[in-house]
Amino acid sequence: MGILKLLWSYNALIVLLLSGFMCITQTKISRSMGARSFLEQVPALPLPALESFLLTLFSLALMMTLGWIYRNSIHIKARWRLLVFLAEIGSCVLLMRSINLSYDGIVLLVVADLMDRYGGKHQEYILVAAMLGLYFISNYNLAVFQMKVVPFEAYIAYYDSAAQAALLAARNVFISVNIALFVIYMVLLVKGKHEEKERIRLLNEQLGEANKRLRAYAIEAERMAETRERNRLAREIHDTLGHALTGIVAGLDACILTMDAAPDFTKKQLGKIRETAQRGITDVRRSVKKLRPDDLEKLPFREALVRMTEEFASSSGMKINFTVVGWPERLREDQEEVIYRVVQEGITNANRHGRAKNVNLTIGSSEGRLRIIIADDGTGCEDVKQGFGLRHMKERLELLHGTLNFWNDAGFIVEAEIPMNQEEHL
């Protein structure tokens, strides 16, 4: 950043000017027999002129180098960078000492360097700590070294009052300009950061929009899949049951006509019709089998349920507690399938609509009824609109004379009840 370079060069210039001024004045004082009265005014012995100028040069070079390393150290570990930064602070203190604390603007350079590398999670705390630290350093410097440093005023006192006023004014202008430069630097820095933030916010917005559209598309796709499935079912029914039933109806019509005239033939025909019906049943079974989930085909029902919930839990990250309080002795295939679908739909809803983290799934049978309760800890739903999911569940349950209830509590709760086969209990 150009302004940072400007800030550095400006400070280097001031420091060299001040140091040069003090060295020249010191030499002049010594040459004009003013050493004793000069010493009277100062609390400590000054360094010899040349030595102090060299010290200034050295500490300035050191500080600039360390600052440069700090700002440009991309491949260096954070710990080393911190060390470099601490060394920079040290050299800053040395530099201030070398110019007799007559100028403390260089502290701002350290702050600027720190701000330049600002970023990351805990940086604001580090930043605040560092700022406080610097503040203390400059004050500590004053407190500790004040007693041992030749005040700038003592050098100025060597000149006549007009020159003194001019010199003090010049120093104040130096300081003000430095602060102005620093403020400009900070403003530019903050502006840069702000623009970046704005850009990120815009990108986020776009992402949100895209997500929304994607969700709508997913719903649409589901609906289409459902329609397709329904069509397939219709085709299947048409192809199998329709076909068989049509054959049976046609055969029966023929039988009605031939029953009186040729009973033997009719009997034979009826046998054929029975075969057709039998074949129809086989076809229907085959179709229904095709519709049943794989796990229901392959595994015992309870294991299939467990496996399904586990798989869902592991794929969605949702925790599912599966509790069984009394398992019915026997379940028909259609009952199994409805239970399977209700559970599947329930936990899917808990995840999709409720964004739940935990789901308690309880299945229990009592007094001839099987009860399934799916309780999640998700957001719930203020005004429950029955989507396909709930409506389908309801429809399926009604086929088995079951009921479906749902309500909000700590999350969303779905309760399904299915009456068990009375004859089996008997």
Place this chain on the structure above:
Amino acid sequence: MEAAEKSRRRLFLAVAGIALLLFAAGAYYLKGQERVLRVGIFVGSNWEVPHGNNYAVIDAAIREFREDYPGIRVEYVSGIKKEDYAEWLAEQMMGRKEPDVFFVLSDDFNLYASMGALMDLSDFMEKDRDFDAGNYYRAALDYGKYEGRSYALPCESVPALMFVNKTLLAQEGIPMPKNDWTWKEFLEICRQVTRDVDGDGALDQFGCYGYTWEQAAVTNGVVLFREDGRASYFADERMESAVRFMMELRGIRKGRVVTAKDFDMGRVAFRPFSFAQYRTYKPYPWRIKKYTDFEWDCVKLPAGPSGSNTSSLDTLLVSMSARTRHPELAWRFLKKLCYDEEIQACVLQDSQGLPVRRDVVLFGKAPDIFRKQAANVEDMDMATISDVMDEAVMPPKFKSYYAALLYADTEINKIINGTIPFNNSLNKLQKEINAMLQY
């Protein structure tokens, strides 16, 4: 890749540059590590008296030191006058060129001690087995202390004595006062001698010249300032009686101002005299030259009702630079100059001050030297002077001391002259001085 390579090369260059600078700084420091010990000294006496053999003591010290340490050269710049010495030393200090061992003027001591320019000698004094600070007169040793630490050793001291015009006293039929005399006797003699001898209606013979209220305060046991220079004790009742004594003394001469001329003409009985003046004027050629018309000698200052026959003690100090490259050698040379019995005896031989070691003053060659130089000594001998030294008090030397004293002097003189009424004026003065001392 190329950028990284470039930045690495720049980094290397920077590190190499810093190393080079450090090396140069190191070389600069190591330059000139020869074994040369520099000494800062001024020409002339510290005691405002003519001085003949300026460098005798230091030359003797150097000679003896070279015998002990043949490999080391000891140098000093000769010809720096006392009035230029402060400036010279300040310039050397500012250029980090100050001598390893140097004389410090009283005015400079606190300044340099507070700046940390003087080496703290306390550790050297403790560690050195040949060194026993108890050999020094207390007031002399304490003069080299700043905030409880020793930053200088005394080299020679000068107490104040009372000059007595023996001829005048004899004319008036008054016996020579003894060393344990008091203000009362002092006043009595002054009253007797103060009169109009030639009968022209104006007083022309006086009791004393140049006796200050400070001397009255010291001999009455007054301590005017707290050690840290932050408070004063002008309202002390002993101070009050000192001021009343001064007023009485003034009353005797009826306010007439006594001049140095009156004294030189032999018309004044007493005048406070520093030991250095005594030493300078007492030996043969000077004694005749300076005061032709009368015989004189010295006694201790008269004691006040609450004090003793003491005086304040001026001391010439020698310090070591805190930045010396040879602290151990510098300490040995300092010890040679300020502690060695031979050299201390030389002080009495070749300078006008007194040695600061009690044993040197009392025993050894010193009493002989003294007796030889100051012929026809009656009441003054080394034992008496040693008493004065033992009882002497150290004048304060904190930074604003001279300013405070100057102010006090003006005010107290106004009280003594009766310009302002006595009543509560010392209390008021104390408050004013205390306010001054806070800055």
